[in-house]
Amino acid sequence: xxxxxxxxxxxxxxxxxxxxxxxxxxxxxxxxxxxxxxxxxxxxxxxxxxxxxxxxxxxxxxxxxxxxxxxxxxxxxxxxxxxxxxxxxxxxxxxxxxxxxxxxxxxxxxxxxxxxxxxxxxxxxxxxxxxxxxxxxxxxxxxxxxxxxxxxxxxxxxxxxxxxxxxx
Numbered sequence: 009x010x011x012x013x014x015x016x017x018x019x020x021x022x023x024x025x026x027x028x029x030x031x032x033x034x035x036x037x038x039x040x041x042x043x044x045x046x047x048x049x050x051x052x053x054x055x056x057x058x059x060x061x062x063x064x065x066x067x068x069x070x071x072x073x074x075x076x077x078x079x080x081x082x083x084x085x086x087x088x089x090x091x092x093x094x095x096x097x098x099x100x101x102x103x104x105x106x107x108x109x110x111x112x113x114x115x116x117x118x119x120x121x122x123x124x125x126x127x128x129x130x131x132x133x134x135x136x137x138x139x140x141x142x143x144x145x146x147x148x149x150x151x152x153x154x155x156x157x158x159x160x161x162x163x164x165x166x167x168x169x170x171x172x173x174x175x176x
Contacts, residue, residue: 035099035144035146038146038150038153039067039097039099039104039153040067040068040069041173041174041175042064042065042066042173042174043064043065043066043171043172043173043174044062044063044065044171045062045065045169045170045171045172046060046061046063047060047062047063048061057081057082058082059079059081059082059087060081060084061078061079061080061090062077062078062080063075063076063077064077064174065171071096071097072097073094073095073096074094075091075092075093075094076089076091076092076123077089077091078090079119087119088114088118088119088126089114089119089121089125090114090116090119091111091114091126092110092112092113092123092126092127093110093111093112094108094109095108096109099144102143102144102145103142103143103144104141104142104143104144104155105140106140106141106142107139109134110134111132111134112126112127112130112132113126113130113132114126114129115130140158142156142157142158142168143155143156150173151173152170152172152173153170153171154169154170154171155168155169155171156168
């Protein structure tokens with residue numbers, strides 16, 4: 009009788025351990041693809057007109073990512089590119105770790121019309137050891153993911169970014 013319980017116990021432990029290791033691969037598989045986050049932002053607190061910033065995230069199978077921010081006016085006319093960030097990502101459990109290798113940004117007054125112009129004019133140095141960690145939270149259909157930033161105890165942090173999958 010005790011051998012039966014021991015066998016059941018070890019079987020349950022083996023199943024739990026195998027589920028944990030496959031979850032990482034499963035969540036990484038679910039994050040791979042193109043995602044959008046739309047933000048309406050007023051660049052000046054006194055300004056009546058807001059701009060639409062669309063952040064497009066592209067996560068590849070090989071662990072690389074690129075985040076491109078495009079800017080539109082209230083009529084959804086393209087104004088240009090605001091930011092390009094690229095690097096690598098790792099999924100560990102329900103955490104995603106970003107390491108940035110490139111960071112390009114506009115001056116906020118004018119937006120380059122092409123990604124190449126933005127890259128040529130506005131590189132910002134990055135610390136390759138800096139890592140950003142977020143908690144992943146998917147909806148049931150895996151077409152929306154929330155990225156909750158890790159926030160130190162006394163820091164003022166923003167809420168999660170909500171990304172919608174655009175390549176179903």
